[in-house]
Amino acid sequence: MQLLPINSHKQGDVGKEGYRKFFAGLRERVAVAVQQRKVEGIAYGLRSGMLFSAFTVEPAADYARGKFLKFDVAESVIDIYTSQTVFKASPGASAHPIYFRFAFDYDRHILAVEDTLGRLPSTGQFIKALSHLLEPVRGKLFPEHRLTIDQLTASEAVQKVFDEAQGFRRVHVTVTFANSDKFVRALQKELxxxxxxxxxxxxxxxxDSLMDSPTEFGKILLQIAQRYGNASINYVVGAGKSMKRKIFRMKDHPVRQVLKEGKKETEPQFLDRVFQSIPAAEKKASAAVKDSKGT
Known part of the structure; x- marks a missing residue:
């Protein structure tokens, strides 16, 4: 998740302090909604009918932490046999609230989110929800920058495609330039x-033909897209009558880390460990792609 200058000739990176300010702005927006008991007013409507919002935000010194909330709005309960209202809910009532703790690294621009009970929205829905929550803050604090949000994709999932592919039909990659990346510097600098x-x-x-492999340039872009973009790969496995077409989409393969919360661990201590685990997560999305020939 990055704030990038719209015109890089006139504007620079917002830096660590800029991201802290950004999350402080989100905290202010969320705090007003919570105080007024109108979180649904800033929430994003998911396809499932549930709502998604930030609920608590704390911009700490080195990273931001807090909780997202997925919820429904319970207005009343109806007796299905009599069609009579059993009771009416008070404002803020939800039958199925689910909280997702998060940590955002100001330096790496990476957001780690807890997948509580496996109920985190899909990648596409989650990115749309984040954009909905953050765009008003960006527009107010950083009008000369734009917000980009991409999923970290597991390198091992991309490599598996190259390990099993007998040929490629189509590779489609989209990448954005990164404002703190150290690898593939020449390309990033040119962008x-x-x-x-x-x-x-x-x-x-x-x-009626197949590519043996993407070009070296294509593979470099696939490496970048694991952190700063998206890609789909149309390829085949097997041969002859057993040949089968497959489609790989990066959005279906996020980087995942397993962290268990200690029994005596406080929530801030746990989120400190989540923050400290982010470099390892970034490494899982940084490997170069090698085809079956090792190139």
């Missing part, structure tokens, strides 16, 4: 220097 915000790259074979 920034030329005020390019996004690169979309497609490689495909003719209708």
């Amino acid at each position: 920034r220097d030329n005020n390019i915000h996004k690169v979309e790259h497609i490689e495909r074979s003719d209708k």
Whole structure:
């Protein structure tokens, strides 16, 4: 999750203090909604009919922490046999509230979110919900920057495609430039220097043929997209009559870390450990792609 300058010739990175300020702005927005008992007013409506919002936000010195909330709004309960109202709920009542704790690293620009009971919204829905919550804050505090949100994709999932693929039909990659990345510096610098915000790259074979492998440039973009973008790969496995087409989508393979909360551990202590685990999560999304020939 990044704040990138709309015009890199005129504006620079917001830096660590800028991200802290950004989450302080989110805290202010959420606090007003909570105080007025109108969180549903800032929440994003998911396809399931549930709502999603930030509920608590604490911009600490090195990272921001808090909780997201997925909930429904219970207005009343109806007796299905008599169609009579059994009771009416008070404002703020929810039959199924689910909290997801989070930590955001100001330096790496990575948001780690707890997948409580496996109930976190899908990647697409979650990104839309975050944009809905954060865009008003960005517009108020950083109007000369734009917000980009991408999922960290597990490198091992991408590598599995190259390990099993017998050929490739189509590779579609979209990447945004990163404002704190150290690898593939030449490409990132060229994007920034030329005020390019996004690169979309497609490689495909003719209708009745297959590519042996994406180009080296395509594989570099796939490596970047694991952290700063998205990609889909249309490929085949097997041969002859057993040949089968598969489609890989990065959004279906997020980086996951398993952290168990200690019995005597306080919530801030647990979130400190979540924050400390972010570099390891980033590493899981940083491996270069190698095809079956080892290149």
